[in-house]
Amino acid sequence: MNNVFAIAGVVIKELYRRKDFYVLFVMTALLSLLLGSVRFFNDDEIVRYLKEICLLLIWISTLVIAITTAARQIPAERESRTIFPLLAKPVGRWELIAGKFTGCWLACGIALVVFYFFFGLLTASREHAWPGTTYYQAMWLHWICLGMVLALALLGSVVFTAQSSNATICFIVVVGILFVGGHLHGVALAMGGVGGDIVSAVYYGIPHLEWYDVRDLVIHNWGRIDWLILGGATLYGMLYSGFLLGLTWLVFRRKALTL
Amino acid sequence: MIKLVLTVLFAGCFTLATVMDGQVRELRARTQGSISILATLLGDSRRMFANHFYAKADAYFHSGFYPGIFDTAQAEGKSHMEEEREASERHEADHDEEGEGFLGKPKDWIDRFGRHFYPTTHTHLENANQREILPWLRLSANLDPQLIQTYLNGSFYLRTGLNKPREAEEFLREGLRANPDSYELLLELGYVYDYNKNDPQAARRLWELALQKWKKQDAAGLNPPVKACVEILDGLVRADRQQNDLKQLLSDLEALKMVSPNPESIEKTIQEARDQLAAPRKD
Numbered sequence: 001m002n003n004v005f006a007i008a009g010v011v012i013k014e015l016y017r018r019k020d021f022y023v024l025f026v027m028t029a030l031l032s033l034l035l036g037s038v039r040f041f042n043d044d045e046i047v048r049y050l051k052e053i054c055l056l057l058i059w060i061s062t063l064v065i066a067i068t069t070a071a072r073q074i075p076a077e078r079e080s081r082t083i084f085p086l087l088a089k090p091v092g093r094w095e096l097i098a099g100k101f102t103g104c105w106l107a108c109g110i111a112l113v114v115f116y117f118f119f120g121l122l123t124a125s126r127e128h129a130w131p132g133t134t135y136y137q138a139m140w141l142h143w144i145c146l147g148m149v150l151a152l153a154l155l156g157s158v159v160f161t162a163q164s165s166n167a168t169i170c171f172i173v174v175v176g177i178l179f180v181g182g183h184l185h186g187v188a189l190a191m192g193g194v195g196g197d198i199v200s201a202v203y204y205g206i207p208h209l210e211w212y213d214v215r216d217l218v219i220h221n222w223g224r225i226d227w228l229i230l231g232g233a234t235l236y237g238m239l240y241s242g243f244l245l246g247l248t249w250l251v252f253r254r255k256a257l258t259l
Numbered sequence: 260m261i262k263l264v265l266t267v268l269f270a271g272c273f274t275l276a277t278v279m280d281g282q283v284r285e286l287r288a289r290t291q292g293s294i295s296i297l298a299t300l301l302g303d304s305r306r307m308f309a310n311h312f313y314a315k316a317d318a319y320f321h322s323g324f325y326p327g328i329f330d331t332a333q334a335e336g337k338s339h340m341e342e343e344r345e346a347s348e349r350h351e352a353d354h355d356e357e358g359e360g361f362l363g364k365p366k367d368w369i370d371r372f373g374r375h376f377y378p379t380t381h382t383h384l385e386n387a388n389q390r391e392i393l394p395w396l397r398l399s400a401n402l403d404p405q406l407i408q409t410y411l412n413g414s415f416y417l418r419t420g421l422n423k424p425r426e427a428e429e430f431l432r433e434g435l436r437a438n439p440d441s442y443e444l445l446l447e448l449g450y451v452y453d454y455n456k457n458d459p460q461a462a463r464r465l466w467e468l469a470l471q472k473w474k475k476q477d478a479a480g481l482n483p484p485v486k487a488c489v490e491i492l493d494g495l496v497r498a499d500r501q502q503n504d505l506k507q508l509l510s511d512l513e514a515l516k517m518v519s520p521n522p523e524s525i526e527k528t529i530q531e532a533r534d535q536l537a538a539p540r541k542d
Contacts, residue, residue, distance in 0.1 A: 040393045041417060041426040048319060049394040141376075182373055183329035185366050208369060211376045216323035222378055229375045 003091045004099040011103020012110070015069060021111055024061035028115065031057060032122055047126040051219045054122055058115045059142070059213070063174060066108050066146045070153035071167045073100045074252070083257055094249045101154055101245055108146045112139050133224045138214050140230070144237035145212030149174055151244035152207070158252045174209060182210045207240045301402070309403030316340065316395035316412070323378040326361040340392065341408060343383065344415040389420035400434070407443055410434030414447050424455035440476070442487060445469035449494050453501075463498035466491050488518050505536045 015021055032054040040046055074096075077083035086096065116139045124130050152173065156166035180187075184206075188199035211233055214225065298305055317338040318325035360381050365371035384391060396413040399406060410431055417427035431448045438444060446469045453462035469491045476483040492515040499508035509532050516525040 038394075040397050041390075041413075041421075041423060041430070043390050043393065043421070043423075045387075046390050046394055048391040180329070182370070183327070185370065186329055189366065204369070208373065211373050214376050216377050220319075220322035220378060222322070225375055229372070232372065233376075 003089070003095045004102055007086075007091070007096060007099025008103035008106060011069075011073065011100060012107045014103075015065075015107035015111070020065055020068065024064060025111075025114060025118075028054070028057040028061050029118055032118075036122060036126070045126065047123060048219050050126065051119075051123055052215070054119050055215045055218065058112075058119060059215070062108060062111060062115065062142065062146060063149065063171070065111055066104065066149050067153045067167050067170045067174070069107060070100070070104045070150045071157050071163050071170065073104065073154065074157045075163045078257060087257075093252050097154065097245060097249050097252060101150060101241075104150045104154075105143075105147050108150065109143050112143055112146070131221070131224075134218055134221075137225050137230055138218045141212040141214055141233060144234055145209050147241045148207045148209060148237055148244065151241040151248065155244050155248040155251070158248055158255060177206055177209045178213060179210075181206055181208055207244075208236070212237065298402075305402040306406075309399045309406050309409070312395045312399040312402065313406060313409055314338070316392040316399065319392045319395060320384050320389070321378075322382050322384065324360070324381055330361045338408070338412070339383070340412045340416075344412055347415070347419070384420075386420050389416045392416060400430070404434070404437035407434065407438055407441055410444055411447050414451065418451050418455050422455075424451050427451050427455070440472055442469040442472040442476070442483065442491065445472065446487070446491055446494065453494070453498065459498040459501040463495060463502070466494040466498065470495070485518050489515065489520070492518065505532055508532050509536065 032050065035053055036050050074083070077086065083096075087093065091099075116135055120130060120132075120135055149170070153166065153170045156170050157163070160166040160169065181203075184199055184203035188196040188203060190196075191199060216222070217225070301308065314325075317340050320338075320340050320343075362374070362379060365374065393413065393416070396409050400409045400413070403409075410433070414427040414431045417423045417430065428448065428451050431444050431451065434444045435441065435448070445465050449462040449465035449469065452458045452465060470488070473483050473488050473491060477488075492511055495511045496508060496515060499505075499511055509529065512525055512529045512532060516522045516529065519525050
């Protein structure tokens with residue numbers, strides 16, 4: 001496990017050395033503050049539109065951070081040839097995958113804490129309330145979701161040759177699932193026949209990332225989610241991440257590392 | 260040589276800027292009044308975005324409990340904001356709560372479990388919380404000034420739940436500048452004067468104008484809804500009563516009887532008004 005955490009530590013250091021996070025955070029903060037300064041019909045207490053826009057920007061920013069960070073890990077090690085001394089340490093290939101994943105996941109967690117803290121401050125300035133449990137649950141689910149996204153991007157990085165194509169495909173898949181993932185069964189039932197069965201199979205097979213997007217509950221102050229439900233979603237997310245990481249290891253185990 | 264070329268280029272840019280500046284200002288002044296920056300950027304697609312933001316306001320009105328593109332469409336194509344406004348104008352109870360509503364029964368365990376992560380209860384924003392729909396209505400009106408429902412709903416919630424008649428009037432007047440022939444906007448503006456500003460005389464003038472616009476559209480064969488005419492005449496009758504103008508009241512009641520779905524009850528009111536007019540004045 002030491003090897004895993006050593007690799008994870010390097011990934012975390014990489015996040016705060018690179019400018020991606022800072023740029024995205026400053027952009028999110030600036031846009032949110034700018035929109036927060038707009039007054040509608042001389043009313044200073046309108047807040048939900050601001051929460052919606054800020055959360056949307058946080059989701060976009062963290063998805064960009066997660067996918068780009070995870071997608072470049074293994075290709076960058078191969079291009080710079082640092083993967084050879086790393087694997088000769090001896091570090092097993094599974095340890096490399098696990099270390100990269102843990103590092104990316106923790107780095108995303110740190111970024112999420114900063115983003116949600118800013119979101120909380122921004123909201124509190126208008127709403128004069130701090131629903132800590134709701135924000136914590138939203139952040140936790142977001143983090144679990146990013147875990148699955150990271151595992152997907154890591155799998156893509158050992159399957160696709162180019163880093164850019166992996167990132168693009170991951171974005172399309174993730175955004176697609178977030179938008180239509182939950183409705184596929186309805187579509188399948190409407191289609192019927194073999195096509196419907198195929199869509200149904202896809203529906204049950206895909207990672208249900210849409211569960212983890214609880215923005216509507218946060219924006220409209222619906223209160224906290226049942227902890228058991230949260231636990232179930234966490235278990236599902238971890239199992240799915242584990243499955244994707246296992247798949248990544250299976251592909252990576254047999255992969256020739258020469259360029 | 261290169262320095263000379265750079266100097267000539269800079270001098271050229273400077274001269275052109277002084278020449279063009281006046282023309283650009285003139286062009287901007289000519290177009291600024293009618294076309295906003297958003298309209299210039301988005302073209303006609305802005306209407307699509309305007310509809311989206313209008314629906315967003317309705318979704319906010321339900322605190323996020325709202326059908327998406329995969330869910331069943333609204334029955335009459337009307338937003339619930341609109342239904343509530345119309346129900347309130349008819350002094351009726353609000354439309355029924357729908358329980359599971361458009362969601363129906365869960366299709367499978369994924370659907371059932373997933374329902375814990377988004378709003379699944381039909382509620383409406385009340386009183387001061389209704390302010391949350393305003394940014395989307397403002398944006399919708401900016402994108403499509405011809406979408407009259409935006410102004411009507413914005414004004415209704417501003418003057419009722421939020422008690423902001425001044426802002427409601429400003430919003431409606433902005434709508435009237437973009438839609439000068441709209442009897443709906445004049446009717447709503449009349450409500451602002453009557454209910455909020457307690458000025459039945461001004462309200463009456465607005466409703467008279469609204470009736471003229473409605474008749475003009477009817478004569479032009481545009482088939483404006485009769486319901487709107489009933490509402491305008493209803494407003495006029497109300498103003499007549501407030502001003503105690505019995506002759507005008509009789510005339511407006513006669514007109515209302517012609518279009519009302521319930522002429523018997525109007526006839527009864529006419530009789531009462533006639534009796535009142537015939538009775539000797541006590542003072």
